[in-house]
Amino acid sequence: MALKRMDNVGIVVDDLEETIDFFRDLGLELEGRAAIEGEWAGRVTGLGDQHVEIAMMRTPDGHSRLELSRFLRPPAVADHRNAPVNALGYLRVMFALDDIDETLERLRKRGAQLVGEVVDYQDTYRLCYIRGPGGLLIGLAQELG
Numbered sequence: 001m002a003l004k005r006m007d008n009v010g011i012v013v014d015d016l017e018e019t020i021d022f023f024r025d026l027g028l029e030l031e032g033r034a035a036i037e038g039e040w041a042g043r044v045t046g047l048g049d050q051h052v053e054i055a056m057m058r059t060p061d062g063h064s065r066l067e068l069s070r071f072l073r074p075p076a077v078a079d080h081r082n083a084p085v086n087a088l089g090y091l092r093v094m095f096a097l098d099d100i101d102e103t104l105e106r107l108r109k110r111g112a113q114l115v116g117e118v119v120d121y122q123d124t125y126r127l128c129y130i131r132g133p134g135g136l137l138i139g140l141a142q143e144l145g
Helices: 016-026 039-045 100-108
Strands: 009-012 029-037 051-058 065-073 093-097 119-121 125-131 137-143
Touching (some): 016 029, 016 065, 016 100, 100 125, 100 137
Parallel strands (some): 009 065
Antiparallel strands (some): 029 051, 051 065, 119 125, 125 137
């Protein structure tokens, strides 16, 4: 049987509302929200008794999703947000967009901070990393030409 698709990337956040608003400003659409709890959920994650609020964000083309999770029970146990980009297992999400400068201007109003600088790569892409809500690492890519 062949792999069908990547369904979503999950990120644990501490402020679900702020993070939803940030990703809306980036251009994602809120697909839905739910509270996940119960014995079945704990069997899937291995966390036992859990209560999680989730929001599913969808890219405008409908092909990719970002699942934002806020754990109420059990609480988050580790924080990788301040790890450098070369830390093992570190997660960052990269988004393709039309205009990095306009996007940066809009997201800075929501507290986004440029990690390094915006760089042109071989006249093909403009790339940068930003820190979003709660220090989340997010990559932005603008195709040139």
